[in-house]
Amino acid sequence: MTGWRRHEGLAVALPVEGIDTDQLIPARFMSRPRSAGYGGYLLHDMRRDAEGHPVPAFPLERPETAGASILVTRRNFGGGSSREAAVYALIDAGFRAVVAPSFGDIFAGNAVNNGLLPAQVSAEDAERLLAALAAGPLGAEVDIDAGAVTLGGLACPFALSEAQREKLVNGWDDIDVTRRHEEAIAAHRAALAAARPWLWPGATRDQGAR
Amino acid sequence: MTAPRTLFAKLWEAHVVTSAGDKDLLWVDRHFVHEGSHHAFAKLADRGLPVAEPGLTFGVADHYVPTRHRDRPIADPDIARMVRTLEENAATHGFSLFGLHDSRQGIVHVAGPEAGLTLPGCLVVCGDSHTSTHGAFGALGFGIGATEVAHVLATQTVWQKRPKAMRLTIDGPLAPGVGAKDMALAWIAKLGADGARGHAVEYAGSAVRGLSMAGRMTLCNLSIEGGARMGLVAPDATTFDWLAGRASAPRGADWDAAMAWWADLATDAGAAYDREVTLDAAEIAPVVTWGTSPEDAAPITATVPDPAKEADPARAEKIRAALDYMGLVPGRPLEGTPVDRIFIGSCTNARLEDLRAAASVLKGREARVPGTISPGSSAVKRQAEEEGLDAIFRAAGLDWVESGCSMCVGMNGDHVNPGERCASTTNRNFRGRQGPGARTHLMSPVMAAAAAVTGTLTDARPFLKERAA
Numbered sequence A: 001m002t003g004w005r006r007h008e009g010l011a012v013a014l015p016v017e018g019i020d021t022d023q024l025i026p027a028r029f030m031s032r033p034r035s036a037g038y039g040g041y042l043l044h045d046m047r048r049d050a051e052g053h054p055v056p057a058f059p060l061e062r063p064e065t066a067g068a069s070i071l072v073t074r075r076n077f078g079g080g081s082s083r084e085a086a087v088y089a090l091i092d093a094g095f096r097a098v099v100a101p102s103f104g105d106i107f108a109g110n111a112v113n114n115g116l117l118p119a120q121v122s123a124e125d126a127e128r129l130l131a132a133l134a135a136g137p138l139g140a141e142v143d144i145d146a147g148a149v150t151l152g153g154l155a156c157p158f159a160l161s162e163a164q165r166e167k168l169v170n171g172w173d174d175i176d177v178t179r180r181h182e183e184a185i186a187a188h189r190a191a192l193a194a195a196r197p198w199l200w201p202g203a204t205r206d207q208g209a210r
Numbered sequence B: 001m002t003a004p005r006t007l008f009a010k011l012w013e014a015h016v017v018t019s020a021g022d023k024d025l026l027w028v029d030r031h032f033v034h035e036g037s038h039h040a041f042a043k044l045a046d047r048g049l050p051v052a053e054p055g056l057t058f059g060v061a062d063h064y065v066p067t068r069h070r071d072r073p074i075a076d077p078d079i080a081r082m083v084r085t086l087e088e089n090a091a092t093h094g095f096s097l098f099g100l101h102d103s104r105q106g107i108v109h110v111a112g113p114e115a116g117l118t119l120p121g122c123l124v125v126c127g128d129s130h131t132s133t134h135g136a137f138g139a140l141g142f143g144i145g146a147t148e149v150a151h152v153l154a155t156q157t158v159w160q161k162r163p164k165a166m167r168l169t170i171d172g173p174l175a176p177g178v179g180a181k182d183m184a185l186a187w188i189a190k191l192g193a194d195g196a197r198g199h200a201v202e203y204a205g206s207a208v209r210g211l212s213m214a215g216r217m218t219l220c221n222l223s224i225e226g227g228a229r230m231g232l233v234a235p236d237a238t239t240f241d242w243l244a245g246r247a248s249a250p251r252g253a254d255w256d257a258a259m260a261w262w263a264d265l266a267t268d269a270g271a272a273y274d275r276e277v278t279l280d281a282a283e284i285a286p287v288v289t290w291g292t293s294p295e296d297a298a299p300i301t302a303t304v305p306d307p308a309k310e311a312d313p314a315r316a317e318k319i320r321a322a323l324d325y326m327g328l329v330p331g332r333p334l335e336g337t338p339v340d341r342i343f344i345g346s347c348t349n350a351r352l353e354d355l356r357a358a359a360s361v362l363k364g365r366e367a368r369v370p371g372t373i374s375p376g377s378s379a380v381k382r383q384a385e386e387e388g389l390d391a392i393f394r395a396a397g398l399d400w401v402e403s404g405c406s407m408c409v410g411m412n413g414d415h416v417n418p419g420e421r422c423a424s425t426t427n428r429n430f431r432g433r434q435g436p437g438a439r440t441h442l443m444s445p446v447m448a449a450a451a452a453v454t455g456t457l458t459d460a461r462p463f464l465k466e467r468a469a
């Protein structure tokens, strides 16, 4: 994965609160291998009617939002399950950042691991951004170093931890980061296996005490 | 003398390998994987890495498995491929698997504890958000995403930001017919679906202490629906009695050594929580949800909320949208709302005790609507059949099927049809969770059973009273 610091793209408003992971990608698509691309499943059941036809009024279905890469939405985005496919759907649909007042914890972690920025802005700023986008999508800029999203004359700061920032700009995922701690992990394991060998259950007990 | 610590602090600190920034690297004692973990294994294969601790990794086939015709090959090729992939990964990496035809098969959060794998003091992770269930044992249990699953497979550790500690105390006697599901939905309705966000919730108080392990698992299971990262209950005699003798629980001298540690797994007197919330158990009534978030919950005796009476416009809009999706009319009583089917199942409410409770309502009665009962594990299924519960369900006209996630998430083909209203013992009433256009009302097993009997949302208490008389 390649890291990034700054991104310019089209921002689109989705003025709905509580878009959960089941809406981001309905479960029935998750058995498909990722290699086929998950973008077509993003918000699948919100953008289509009962017969499966696109709902023209849905923000992401409007022709002028084609190619949008920054999503501005309301509170509790990505709440719900741990399904990382919700992040895959956003990324495969071309999104680089989601701007909202709050995110599901697991979703936010998954997003960063995959290079998607969960930019947490204040509720007031989210409403101002949504208002600016009410007439249609606008060009916007997301700057991880500056910690701000800029759009339609507004500049709104977003919160991001240092660890999240480091991963996004370097394109690291957690395994890369953890490899620097191999010795500490081995020491922890050895101490545990000596003090509480019964934590390795049953048949594998012998390995536990190794 | 060390400063007094909360149970959560003791468990967390025991698992910290190292720290960086605002995150701790935690050692994982139990890692459960399922068919849906295929993304993570693919990631591991991409890097050519082995599973670090196959002895602490456990596979369970539950999320996609068929609940009917297990004697035949799996009909859906996608699902057949995922189940096979899990089997292949278990064989390649050498971890044990509760596969489709294994006697220990079941929903991971039912089958894992049942096998004695979930122990007090353990840190348990799984690529399923309801891993919070395992906190019922005084363990740290939380769900992780596929990238984190790959990370745990590769390193047996996981990075986490330490949540704040919250204590939710529920004191007093529960009314008859009111149980753990109602306790959980009541607090989520009170605090909101993100009310406990960023917190680990320790459940305390006499109503919690009085719960069986099944009830504690139900309560902890739903922690995530209130936004909590995890839920936990301090282990006590109820926990130890339940665990003793289970297949993977420690034995003999190991058991004694474990008990020496477990006995200390309680919050010290004087330890401070970041947040304290109390509820009065006596005020909790049987709860049903009316909307599309678990926070949209109300006592069965209440009416459908009226968005016109809501002061906050965003909230009013949310209620309006939820009622529109759910096909409900503001101001009407919840009780009496016709349902099209019922589902009793899931890691929330499909343990033996749940099935017994449902059977106590259904015994000698007929269901007016179709319904499915999927036991939480194959072992629960066998025990229920030994007790004759299956005969009660069948006689009532309900389908008695095999164990799996089934209609909780609708990934195996079991689903609620568009526009249909389902009385369900599951944990999520999100739009489309049980199938596109499905209208889900969450409730306890006795409430779902009563809904089956009347074909409407129903207060189960009169049914139980008759039985007690």
Ligand code: SF4
Binding pocket: B062, B063, B107, B108, B109, B128, B129, B130, B346, B347, B348, B404, B405, B406, B408, B409, B427
């Ligand atoms: S029953 Fe539902 S919530 Fe439980 S593990 Fe399965 S999918 Fe997850």
